Amino acid sequence: MSDILLDVRDLTTHFRRPDGLVYAVNGVSFQVRRGETLGIVGESGSGKSVSVLSILGLIGENGKVVAGTAEFEGVDLLKLNRHEMRAVRGREIGIVFQDPMTSLNPIKRVGQQVMEVMLVHRLCSKQEAWDRAVALLEEVGIADPHRRMKNYPFELSGGMRQRVMIAIALACQPKLLIADEPTTALDVTVQMQVLSVLREAQVNRQMSTIMITHDLGVATNLCDRVIVMYGGQVMESAPVEEFVRHSAHPYSRALKSSILEIGSRGRKIAPIPGNPPVMIEPPRGCPFADRCLLVTDRCRDEIPDLRIIAQEHVVACHRAEEVLEHVAQ
Amino acid sequence: MSHSELLVVENLSKTFKVPGGTLKAVQNASFTLGPAKTLGLVGESGSGKSTLGRAVLRLIEADSGSIVFDGVDIRSLSTKELRLKRKDMQMIFQNPLSSLNPRMTVERNIKDPLIIHNIGDAKERSHRVRELMERVGLSENMARAYPTELSGGQQQRVVIARALALNPKLIVCDEPVSALDVSIQLQIISLLQDLQREHNLSYIFISHNLAVVEYMSDAVAVMYLSEIVERAPVDELFAHPQHPYTRVLMQSVLKVPESLAQRSTFSTLPGEIPSPINPPSGCPFHPRCPLATDICRTTKPEEKMVGDQHQVSCHQAGVTAQVI
């Protein structure tokens, strides 16, 4: 059995808009190991969501995966038809989105919704599904699960709805859980509760997780490995410890110094100038070039390849060695 | 003391009538704010931050309490007098688009308050708009753009330019950077700080992000379930947080760890903020407080002073500093 559960290569996704094409994802490659929690971080519009939605066959009518492969246990998900994809989604791969209100059915009791995913995939009988659903609600930290089974989504708080979404995602014992900004809309104390549930589930079930977040704090505290995206491309990927100590991409470094932490008071802040790219033209050169302090002519003409710079550490920057050297000094 | 303050708020309360009863959104809020200073307001969703900020500007009418701004009792002003005073008090919201007119150009949006208050002639106004745009970092070619054609960060710059147009003394900033990407957040924070220095602006800076509030503020008020539960100068609050809720909030800010050993355990409070329609008896925090005792369940704690300008509403304050 391969150690790699999901192997994404050269994924490229475009959208049609009235005013032209959007180059949302441009040649993204990454792997997810068995049992690993992978964090994908980046600012809004960097292509995080579109990358996973492409893999899951969930991009809208106006979107198209124009190139790439996404092998899940050796099977290319991008080649599956709708029917085959439905057998994978929700069963082999569980999904949690940012806004549970839009993914839960407002007029169905939450217990019913947790049971349904097991019944659709014919995992068990109705009676057994009820018992399992109760156990799942308990696992995700919902008190009094028997009573909660009968609630409608509007009767639950945002944090509780997100727990229900996680219960649904876990119901079929997926090999991979994909969570797209699951705590972004939550208060800090509730965010901590939900992160704790995710970590527990991850440890107890030995599944793999992709955690998409724009919050470096969340990614570095929860994940084993971190990928940084920008302009629809992967800028850097490294084990978390390597990432926090020796990130080699100017954008990763800028991102880290952009975070205010408690104790930052009085610190001189140096914001990254400019705005993220709008991606209405095909990528040419490094997407970060307009905002990078180290930019050279080469950066504007030649897309930097993702290359290995240390063990398990890849980076897409023409000047990564210099970045590392500079930091070492 | 109070004559050196720009703003003195005392016992401000606001309730809303809602289907299940009466919702106490803000209860007995008191604070002072000096010229060119920033008061940070933190607390979880629904704790009453925005309601307090709006009530101070009389964008909504408080039920009771007093607001003295620049020596004037704001709550006793007539609508007409209030309109004049509004020049000095502006507000910036989280979602910039909600406060801009989508059918007007950037230039016209910024010019609007000058027209409303009948300031300057056409030429002077145009000149002022250019000046403001340059100051907040908007390039001249954006003047004719419409708000929806700009990025979120640029839209927020337009809102800031418009708020500055009348040379206010106070700006209530309600989550001004929460909807923006981190790199853009820092740009806006830096801009707000520079503008404060240049124009002696006072800010009420509302945010649920404690690190951002610490960075921006001279003093901080922590709200929980419609009450200010702790208030202190920023250094004092972060060095000696007294309320159990304040301490939990501080622990809930995730830091990028330097090693795996330093990673967060994600430990936090149980439960969630209760409904303000039916708040708990005694101390509003008692159902979630790890230090709660019998008295907490029955008796509301009085606000007490525990240090220089440091106020806290907790029975155990001062006694328990090391426990959580």
Ligand SMILES: Nc1ncnc2c1ncn2[C@@H]1O[C@H](COP(=O)(O)OP(=O)(O)OP(=O)(O)O)[C@@H](O)[C@H]1O
């Ligand atoms: N117009 C209104 N009618 C009824 N209830 C209201 C109204 N405005 C606010 N509330 C309620 O008052 C309480 C305080 O709300 P407020 O918006 O001030 O909280 P907040 O601290 O700003 O929260 P957030 O962090 O979500 O912005 C909440 O329970 C809210 O639902």
Ligand SMILES: Nc1ncnc2c1ncn2[C@@H]1O[C@H](COP(=O)(O)OP(=O)(O)O)[C@@H](O)[C@H]1O
């Ligand atoms: N349905 C869509 N139609 C057109 N453009 C889209 C659509 N979905 C996403 N995009 C664009 O694709 C790019 C990447 O978006 P996304 O993956 O959602 O970013 P994020 O990293 O914030 O998740 C953005 O420029 C976005 O505007």
Ligand code: SF4
């Ligand atoms: S390739 Fe060039 S522009 Fe891009 S991050 Fe590296 S140095 Fe900066």
Ligand code: SF4
């Ligand atoms: S008064 Fe009691 S319940 Fe309230 S915060 Fe203090 S210790 Fe906790």
Ligand SMILES: [Mg+2]
């Ligand atoms: Mg997204």
Ligand SMILES: [Mg+2]
């Ligand atoms: Mg608010």
